[in-house]
Amino acid sequence: MKEIRIGLLGCGTVGTGAARILTEHADLIESRLGAGLTLKHVADIDTETDRGIRFGAGVFINDAWQVVDDPDIDIILEMIGGKTLARDLMMRAIENGKHVVTANKALLASHGNEILGAASRRGVEVAYEASVGGCMPIIKTLRESLVGNRISAMTGILNGTCNYILSRITDEGIAFETALAQAQAEGFAEADPSLDVDGLDTAHKLAILNALAYGMAINLDDIAVEGISSITPMDIAFARQFGYRIKLLAISKLREDAVEARIHPTMIPFSNPLSNVNANLNAVTVTGDAVGDVMLYGYGAGMLPTASAVVGDVVDIARNLLSNAAGRIPLFGCQPDRIRNISVMPLDEITMHYYIRFAAMDRPGVLSKISGILGNRGISIKSVQQKGRQSEGAVPIVMMTHQAREADVKAALSEISALDIVGVPPVLIRIEDENGDEES
Template sequence: MKKINIGLLGCGTVGTGVAKLLIENRELIRSRVGAALNLKYVADIDIQTDRGISFDDGVFISDAQKVLDDPDIDIIIEMIGGEGLAKEFIQKAIHNGKHVVTANKALIASHGNTLLRAAAEKGIDFAFEASVGGCMPIIKSLRESLVGNRITSMIGILNGTCNYILSKITDEGKTFEAALSEAQASGFAEADPTLDVEGFDTAHKLAILNSLAYGMEINLKDIYIEGISGITPLDIEFAGEFGYRIKLLAIGKDKGDAVEARIHPTMIPFDNILSNVNSNLNAVMVSGDAVGDMLLYGYGAGMMPTGSAVISDAADIARNILSGAKAGRVPLLSYQSENIRKIPVMPVDEIFTHYYFRFSALDRPGVLSKISGILGKHDISIKSVHQKGRKTGGSVPIVMLTHLAKEADVKKALSEIMLLDVVGDKPVIIRIEDQNGQD
């Protein structure tokens, strides 16, 4: 039986999951792949901490260069993370002609165009299924299963930390701060949660998916990003009264000569299946001209779910090696390299969507007409209005939902409304995705 040698760089949470699967499920994997996926080396700076794995002698080492330079290693699995050392090691692996598997979404989103081009020129495979959606095979679906489809949109919940926090605020009435603390205590959020809660992690994933779906170069810098730290129980309560839940969504849409790409808290109706994806689960709805809507759902992070996706990539590469298939048999970014273009990301000011506004206004006659008058002047039509009871100091929340409006017009109107002496605090704005209410 042929043996495919693997070198694993990094044995943190996900790296440990990868090693466990390769060792504990080796016979299962061998029976499916037709070769032994042999974990020859695991390199990590910390080789003292017990990972709960019985490595063979000489497998667990601290010298990553030894792994990269070993001529018998066929596949390098990078589980270090970040954009520094991981990038250096991947470049070395490519230079040495070794196939690469990674879960490093930040690296792919920021440097993928360069790294994938180098891999293609070297004639090696570069796989990154685990970089988006954990165990959900969204990358394989876009690259292979949906090859006959024109992808019209992708809308997804791609960060389990944010989804957990919003679920706690919605279902238990917790504040953002309390929900975040609970997420950290449960291991769903980092000590510094900025990348997650401010939307950057989700943006990394959307940048990758856009490239695969639309044949564009990976473009992270132009994605509009807005996090969930400003979401309050009050706004979630109002959303529920209107028949919506609030989720942090990644939204990518084909606009012909541009791609709409944005990350922000979004109100979606109760009957939208994504509204019922809770806790730390992920889901993405892909719409294609042949398949219609297709949903993928599962754990987007974690030792074993993400490890499973990494093993899937390693198995695909092993099968290519066994069959003598040319590397890049399936294009690394779904499209043939000559067909990948620089497609612009639509500026957020150009989008049209529905909006939720919450104003804190003095309880005086004529306030509502002043606000609605400014909105009307900027071509923003009001769909419904709720004005709640009196509050201390005479301020009351005024909540409005709009018909379709242009983001640039909304910004102009809100800037003008903030100048009114009867309106205090900054208005809250949440965009709405409601396919049933397009108008």
């Protein structure tokens, strides 16, 4: 029986999960793979805390460099995270001719082109199914199953923390800050939640998916990103009246010679299956010219769901090793010499539907002024709702627009804000509704 030797770097949540599956399911995996997977070394700065796994003598060590330099080891699992030590260790593992499995979307989104180049020159594999969507096999689906499709769009809920918080705000009508504090208390949000709630984690994932779907070089910097911290129960309630739910979506669409790629809170109709993806679940819909829409749905994070994806990658690489077929599939799905630099369209040039809520002064002529400015910018209003007079202060005016260009909408809102007819700055939420233009 052939044996494949693995070195695990980082025994935190996902690393521990991978070690558990590899240990507890050793026989099950062997029955599928036809070879044994041996965890030769696990490296972590903390080798004292009990992970609930019985490692053999000498397996659990402090020195990650020893692992990446061990000539016996075939596959390195990089489960450290971050873009410094993880990157150095990964590059050294690649140099040493080792295959790498990682869940590190931040590293791939920032340095994916460099890693791709190094791996491809050295003839080793870098597998990263766990980096996007946890247990959902979105990387494999894009890179293998949909290989006969021209992909034209992807829409995803790719951050469980944001989805959990938005679901709490929606269900309980609580403020963002309260929902965030609850998510932190329940372990669904980090102590520093900014990477999640500001949308950057979702952008890392979309940058990876774009490369896979469109055969383009990784481009993180040009993806427009807006987080969920300004979402209020009031806007969620208005959305519901119009038949929409608010989700933090990663949206990408192939245009003629560019892609739209953006992360922002988005109103989607109840009829969109993504509107029913709640709590900390993830889902992604891929549109291809042959398949139409195909959707994957599952846990996007968590110890074992993420580790399941890691182990799937390990077995994939092990199968290639057993068949001498390393490099069987190019890292981002497209042959390196066919990867194109496709530009990401500036958000300002994109056209879509908008929800705008004004906190308007309660006096005559305000609605006329607002709609006049919008009209002058070519923004056509599909529906408007003004709540009756309130005892004090501003009244909410809610508008849904027809298709309008982002730059025009922003210019109009800035002009309106400069007048003394609205209180706080207007709230702007983008809408994705493929049936939204039926009457326009």
